[in-house]
Amino acid sequence: MTIAPKAPRKLSMKDRYSALTRDLDWEPSYVSKEQIYPLTTFEGITIHDWSKWEDPFRLTVDAYTKYQAEKDKRLYAVLDGFAQSQGHLSLTDASYLNAMKLFIQGIAPNEYNAHRNFAMLARHLEGGGPRFAALCQCLDEMRHAQTEIHTLSNYNKYYGGFHNFSQQHDRVWYLSVPKSFFEDALSAGPFEWLIAIGFSFEYLLTNLLFVPFMSGASFNGDLPTMTFGFSAQSDESRHMTLGLEAIKFLLEQDEKNVPIVQYWLDKWFWRGYRLLALVAQMLDYMLPREFMSWKEAFELYFEEQMMKGLFEDLAYYGIRPPLHVDKAIQEKEHVSHQAYWILYQFSHAAAFTTSVPTAQHMDWLEEQYPETFPTYRKLWEKEQRNIDNGGRHFIRGLPQLCQVCQIPMGFTEADDPFVQAQRESIFEGERYNFCSDGCQYIFEHEPVKFRRAWLPVHQIYQGNCGGPTLPDVLNWYGLEPGDGGEYLGSIDHQNWLKWHGDPAHVENDHAPAAAGAEGGQ
Amino acid sequence: MTATAERPVGVDIQENEQNRAVIEAIEADNEDATVRHMPGLVRVTSPGRLVINRTSVEERLGREWETHEFQLAIISYFGHIKEWDDDQILIAWDH
Numbered sequence: 027m028t029i030a031p032k033a034p035r036k037l038s039m040k041d042r043y044s045a046l047t048r049d050l051d052w053e054p055s056y057v058s059k060e061q062i063y064p065l066t067t068f069e070g071i072t073i074h075d076w077s078k079w080e081d082p083f084r085l086t087v088d089a090y091t092k093y094q095a096e097k098d099k100r101l102y103a104v105l106d107g108f109a110q111s112q113g114h115l116s117l118t119d120a121s122y123l124n125a126m127k128l129f130i131q132g133i134a135p136n137e138y139n140a141h142r143n144f145a146m147l148a149r150h151l152e153g154g155g156p157r158f159a160a161l162c163q164c165l166d167e168m169r170h171a172q173t174e175i176h177t178l179s180n181y182n183k184y185y186g187g188f189h190n191f192s193q194q195h196d197r198v199w200y201l202s203v204p205k206s207f208f209e210d211a212l213s214a215g216p217f218e219w220l221i222a223i224g225f226s227f228e229y230l231l232t233n234l235l236f237v238p239f240m241s242g243a244s245f246n247g248d249l250p251t252m253t254f255g256f257s258a259q260s261d262e263s264r265h266m267t268l269g270l271e272a273i274k275f276l277l278e279q280d281e282k283n284v285p286i287v288q289y290w291l292d293k294w295f296w297r298g299y300r301l302l303a304l305v306a307q308m309l310d311y312m313l314p315r316e317f318m319s320w321k322e323a324f325e326l327y328f329e330e331q332m333m334k335g336l337f338e339d340l341a342y343y344g345i346r347p348p349l350h351v352d353k354a355i356q357e358k359e360h361v362s363h364q365a366y367w368i369l370y371q372f373s374h375a376a377a378f379t380t381s382v383p384t385a386q387h388m389d390w391l392e393e394q395y396p397e398t399f400p401t402y403r404k405l406w407e408k409e410q411r412n413i414d415n416g417g418r419h420f421i422r423g424l425p426q427l428c429q430v431c432q433i434p435m436g437f438t439e440a441d442d443p444f445v446q447a448q449r450e451s452i453f454e455g456e457r458y459n460f461c462s463d464g465c466q467y468i469f470e471h472e473p474v475k476f477r478r479a480w481l482p483v484h485q486i487y488q489g490n491c492g493g494p495t496l497p498d499v500l501n502w503y504g505l506e507p508g509d510g511g512e513y514l515g516s517i518d519h520q521n522w523l524k525w526h527g528d529p530a531h532v533e534n535d536h537a538p539a540a541a542g543a544e545g546g547q
Numbered sequence: 548m549t550a551t552a553e554r555p556v557g558v559d560i561q562e563n564e565q566n567r568a569v570i571e572a573i574e575a576d577n578e579d580a581t582v583r584h585m586p587g588l589v590r591v592t593s594p595g596r597l598v599i600n601r602t603s604v605e606e607r608l609g610r611e612w613e614t615h616e617f618q619l620a621i622i623s624y625f626g627h628i629k630e631w632d633d634d635q636i637l638i639a640w641d642h
Contacts, residue, residue, distance in 0.1 A: 039614070039633050082628035089615045096619060233623050237559065237588075240622075244587035252587050256561050259622040267628055274641075317586055331625040335554050335640065339627070342642035 043084035048077075051154030065150045069215040072280035076153030079275050083159075083264055090162055094169065097257045101173060104253040109180050118246040118314040120185060120522035121513045124378040125312040126178055126251060127187035128304060129239060131377060132204040134174040135195040139208045140223060141167035147216055156275075159268050166261040177254045185518050186508040187377045193504045194377055197491070199482035200304075200369065202432045206479060207301050211294075213475075217276065218290050224269035226294035230336070232262055233327040234302055238309045238318060245317040277343035284344050289471065295348035296464035300431040307366035310391060311383060319394035320362040329355065350464040356440040359395055363402040364443075368436040374420040375496070377505055379513035382410050401443055418512055422496075424483045429458040430465035430476055437461050453477060556626025556638045557592035566620045568607035569599065576603050588622055596639040597626070 037045065054062055066073065107113075117123070144164035151157050175191075182188035195201050211222040240255030273291075276283045306320035337347045366380070373380040383391065383406060392399045412419060425434035439445045440462075449460040453473040460466040469476045485491050492502025508517030522528075558573075560566050562584065573591050574580055580593040591597065604612045614636055630637040 039631075082631050083618075084631055085615075093615060093618050100619075233559075233625075237623060241586040241588065256587065256622050260561075260618055260620070263621045263624055264618070266624070270627060330555075331557070335556070335625055338554060339551075339640045339642050 039084045042086050043081070046086040046088070047081075047158040048154045051157075059152065063150055063152045065216050066152055069217050070286055071217045071276060071283050073152070073276075074279055076151075076156070078278070079153045079155045080271055081155050081159050082267055082271070085159075085162060085264070087158075090165075094165070094261075097260060098169070098173070101177075101253050101257045105177060105180070105250050108250045113247075113249060114181060114184055115525060116247045120518040121379065121381065122246045122248065122312070122314050123181055123185050123187070123518070124380070124513070125239065125242065125308045126181065126248070127191075127378040128308060128312075129251075130174065130178045130188055131191040131194050131198070131201055132304065133235075134171050134178075135192060136204055136208045137167050137171035137174065139212060141165075141171065143212050143219055143223070147219065150216055156268075156272075159271075163261075163265055163268060166258075166265070170258045170261070173254045173257065177250045180250065184521070186506065186516075187379075187510075187518075189506070190377070190504040197482075198375075198377065198503050198505075199372075199427075200376060200433075202480065202482050203304065204301060206432050207297055210297065210475075217286075220269070220272040221276075221287060221290040222294040222297075224265065225273045226269075226291060227298050228262065228265040229269040230295065230332055231298045231302060231328075232266065233331070234323055235305055236262060237327065238305060238320075238323050241317055242309065242313045245315045246313055273340070273345075274343070277340075277345065281344075288345055291345065292349040293468050293471070296350050296354075296462075296468065297431065299354050300433065300462075300465065303361050303365040303433060306362035307369060310362040310394075311366040311380075311387075316387070316390050319391075321358045321394060324354075324358045349467065350462070353440045353462065353464065357437075359398040360438065360440075360443055363391075363395075363399070364437050365433075367402075367405065368425075368434050371419065371421045372425070372434070374511050375500060375503070375505075376510040377503075378509075379511055379516050379518065381513040382406050382413065398443065420511075424486060426459055427481050427483050428461035428465050429479055429481070430460060430468050431462075432479065432481060433461060435459065435461050551640045551642060552595040554640055555592045555594050556597050556624070556640060557590060558597060558624040558638060559588050559590050559622040560620050561622055562587055562589045568612075569604050569617070569620050571607050572603035573597065573599055576600050596637060598638075599636040601634045 060067075141164050144160045144167060147160035148157050148164055151160060178188055195205055208223075211219050214222065236255055236259050240252050240259065243249075243251035243255060273287060276287055306324075309318065309320045309323060310316075333347060333351070337345075369376065369378075370380040370382075388399070388403055388406060392403065409419070425436070427433065428435055435446070435448060437447050439447050447462055449463065449466040451458050451460070451466060451470055451473075453469075456477070458469060458473075458477065460469060482491070486499055492498045513519055560570055566589075570582070570589055570591065574582060576599070577591075577593045577597050580591050580597065583590045583592075599614070599617060601612060601614055614631060614633060617636055624638055626638040627641050628636070629639050629641070
């Protein structure tokens, strides 16, 4: 009698991971490691043993493709349903889409940039584990760029501001903020990238970017955005793991790595935090149905989780919380109000619209910011009186930009909303301006890199942006009438009233609001 | 400095029918867990550690569930993923 051979036992997750990632790596025999991996030494980081890199997800290529396909299937079902049922009409208001315009212009192209650099890491990191994790993240980032563009393309059929995001990302002044942030990281070495994007952005700050956008979408009837956001965010938790693993790995490998990593952490916390000023104003001002203030989000996702959780963990390795984190905490009462006020005054040159918050919205802001909003409320009420007298204002001049974060210098001292913050440094006889101690600190460490920043205002003055007049520049930006300016009376607003049979539309029919027309000029 | 055993860790999970069993399993297996509902998501936090057991999820789901499936549910987390194997996912701080 013969005994039938036992069916082969399924490998455990641990063994499968080992067989399908690390076992596919090999020792080179006829070229040196230095020749194969030329990029892992110039930053001064020392790695003794690449095999110590852990991937807690234990992800293998079969599991990766299976679950990513399932995520896409779920998303595309939602997109179809929303488009077929004219879902855009059930948004809270057309002005909600300003948040999404900012998203497709500022974030989607940087997902693509992230994919490029993770492809580079998937080639250049020396360990089989981190190379495979970088490959997965590279594919994720490409998926994010594609699903975001695909999701928001439905709104492009009906609303302004979506039609030319890629060109605008390369040219428009406020989009140089996210663009220069990512290009700073892209032009660094592989380890700085891992700390900049993998750790500081993905682990430390990404919750503040995605979760507010997506919960805001959920509260404002934007089911597709909520779904792509959560779909992308499910990959994000894997990216967070890679980032946390990266910092721990670098710190454990050699003590000499600690000060290098500390500087990158100081730098990229502040770079990321400044970038999030755009998210702060979105949360507090761009959502018609408010859900959470910037202050509350910052306390929840940064102060509680990171300051009280993560940094106590990293203290074990001799890492302290990032420099200037105290300024960020002080500013949480002010930053969104100041950022929106800047965008409000320059939205005639933007691919989104702005408006004075309604009285009801200001009441909500006052509940969220009882200490500080009364000051800003006076500003808005003054502006409302200007508008009532026919004078909605846009700034006609060009602002001084911060040399590092590239945001117009409209922020005040962290503890005094009446004193504008301005720092300056002289480097090789030239004067450079900064919005904050954090940005100045970065410049002083890397003046040769940041002196070459492509500052949109300087470029306009140098004649590199289509011509000397505002219409020349807006044309070069690829803006069309209705993309920017004041929301009330804009093309989007007019259409919204028409589609909803609002009597206000009939009244406005013969007298298009002056403020909207003003915006395109 | 707060002890590793007390500093909270947590996970954000998409709120939908499929994930209900996962959330219930986490609540059952982590007695100090706190659950907070936010638009579209559920946030579960727990002091020191948070564990997700395959068998607990399967009991509530009424079918086989592999821990990799948690990737479809998770939006974000804080803490460190200490263990992710066939039977269990464990989130805790290291130090």
